[in-house]
Amino acid sequence: MTFGKxxxxxSIATVVMVATALALVFFYAPNDxxxxxxxxxxxxxxxxxxVALVGFIVAGGFAIAHLRTRRxxxxxxxxxxxxxxxxxGVAVLLTGSIWARASWGKWWVWDEPTLVSFLIVFLLYVxxxxxxxxxxxxxxxxxxxxxxxxxxxxxxxxNFLAVRLAEGFVHPRVLNATxxxxxxxxxxxxxxxxxGIALLYTTLVKLELTAKHARGQIKALRRALExxxxxxxxxxALATVPARPE
Amino acid sequence: xxxxxITTFVVFHFGLNRDRLEGELAxxxxxxxxxxxxxxGINRLxxxxxxxxxxxxxxxxxxERNALLVxxxxxxxxxxxxxxxIALPVFAIFFIDSGFWDALPVLLLITLLADIGIAVVGxxxxxxxxxxxxxxxxxxLLLLPLAVPVMIAAAAGTDPLLSTPIxxxxxxxxxxxxxxxxxxFGLLAYALFDFLMEE
Numbered sequence: 001m002t003f004g005k006x007x008x009x010x011s012i013a014t015v016v017m018v019a020t021a022l023a024l025v026f027f028y029a030p031n032d033x034x035x036x037x038x039x040x041x042x043x044x045x046x047x048x049x050x051v052a053l054v055g056f057i058v059a060g061g062f063a064i065a066h067l068r069t070r071r072x073x074x075x076x077x078x079x080x081x082x083x084x085x086x087x088x089g090v091a092v093l094l095t096g097s098i099w100a101r102a103s104w105g106k107w108w109v110w111d112e113p114t115l116v117s118f119l120i121v122f123l124l125y126v127x128x129x130x131x132x133x134x135x136x137x138x139x140x141x142x143x144x145x146x147x148x149x150x151x152x153x154x155x156x157x158x159n160f161l162a163v164r165l166a167e168g169f170v171h172p173r174v175l176n177a178t179x180x181x182x183x184x185x186x187x188x189x190x191x192x193x194x195x196g197i198a199l200l201y202t203t204l205v206k207l208e209l210t211a212k213h214a215r216g217q218i219k220a221l222r223r224a225l226e227x228x229x230x231x232x233x234x235x236x237a238l239a240t241v242p243a244r245p246e
Numbered sequence: 247x248x249x250x251x252i253t254t255f256v257v258f259h260f261g262l263n264r265d266r267l268e269g270e271l272a273x274x275x276x277x278x279x280x281x282x283x284x285x286x287g288i289n290r291l292x293x294x295x296x297x298x299x300x301x302x303x304x305x306x307x308x309x310e311r312n313a314l315l316v317x318x319x320x321x322x323x324x325x326x327x328x329x330x331x332i333a334l335p336v337f338a339i340f341f342i343d344s345g346f347w348d349a350l351p352v353l354l355l356i357t358l359l360a361d362i363g364i365a366v367v368g369x370x371x372x373x374x375x376x377x378x379x380x381x382x383x384x385x386x387l388l389l390l391p392l393a394v395p396v397m398i399a400a401a402a403g404t405d406p407l408l409s410t411p412i413x414x415x416x417x418x419x420x421x422x423x424x425x426x427x428x429x430x431f432g433l434l435a436y437a438l439f440d441f442l443m444e445e
């Protein structure tokens with residue numbers, strides 16, 4: 001399977017979209033009446049969070065596909081989508097923290113259920129790496145990682161529900177900009193940012209897959225090359241070993 | 247596990263410097279202690295299978311592999327019930343002044359539903375972690391975030407029960423959340439366990 005197909009076109013589309021989104025953010029979208037310029041971090045923070053979460057759930061889908069078909073590339077897809085989701089997750093938490101500091105004066109607030117849920121999901125997905133790399137057998141590693149990816153994917157909505165409920169009793173939630181009553185310019189900018197960041201995510205996933213695939217092929221070729229000179233000597237010797245010693 | 251729980255209560259007494267607890271503080275101390283005590287048991291859950299080749303025996307036997315999951319989750323559930331039958335009275339004696347009897351029926355329901363959730367997720371994760379190199383380290387890392395919804399629901403459901411005046415109305419909602427969690431992860435574990443057992 002070639003992962004690199006269409007990478008160039010996708011990269012160009014990503015650059016164009018992200019550039020358009022940034023231009024809209026800075027020159028088109030109005031400043032928020034309440035929070036002023038700082039509110040513009042919303043156009044980065046929220047799309048990053050949405051894309052990362054969708055990526056986590058898609059990774060669960062790839063994991064199901066892996067368990068059903070046993071094809072290795074689905075495991076790679078699942079791994080790389082989670083990997084990129086975690087990297088985006090770091091960005092989400094950083095931008096969220098900056099935003100919280102700017103608008104509430106604190107680096108972290110516990111009464112923002114979406115951010116708290118995201119932190120929990122992030123902490124869960126970070127454990128994907130130690131899990132994956134503490135299993136040596138590649139077949140078992142793929143299987144176990146897939147089981148984890150499916151479980152964690154199902155956990156995402158349940159966790160959001162539980163955290164939202166926990167806050168709901170204490171702080172009745174006020175509709176904010178994400179909940180719908182955005183002016184048209186803001187909504188357009190937000191949608192363009194969302195598409196741009198989704199494209200960025202897809203490009204990075206494809207790039208990482210291509211790189212991993214190429215690295216794997218090089219390793220296999222190098223191994224084949226090292227074996228070549230001895231192939232003549234070990235070939236016949238192997239043939240004399242009985243398949244079933246009796 | 248029970249000894250661990252009792253010692254943790256004592257540590258909490260000194261850490262918080264409180265003689266009596268109520269409301270959210272009481273609920274938090276109780277549930278954090280129970281969860282950490284549960285982790286001790288979950289860590290050991292599959293060690294015998296791993297070290298004495300019990301997995302091979304199960305694979306050779308003409309039974310469904312899910313039987314092992316059901317057996318382990320049930321065993322873990324019973325461990326937890328045994329743990330709580332000691333830890334809850336001790337907790338009440340140590341920290342609660344009055345009203346514990348009134349809280350008990352709903353508190354027991356919450357405890358049982360939370361136990362099912364922890365048992366199911368614990369059995370699934372334990373069977374994953376036991377096959378890795380860093381199992382004792384990995385299991386708490388995997389389990390703690392996954393158990394957060396159980397913690398939220400159990401602690402938030404227990405909080406009004408241990409407050410004065412006692413209020414049961416909110417707790418029912420949290421029972422529903424726990425039941426949903428149990429159902430989702432129960433089905434998930436049942437569907438996925440087969441894939442962990444192939445060799």
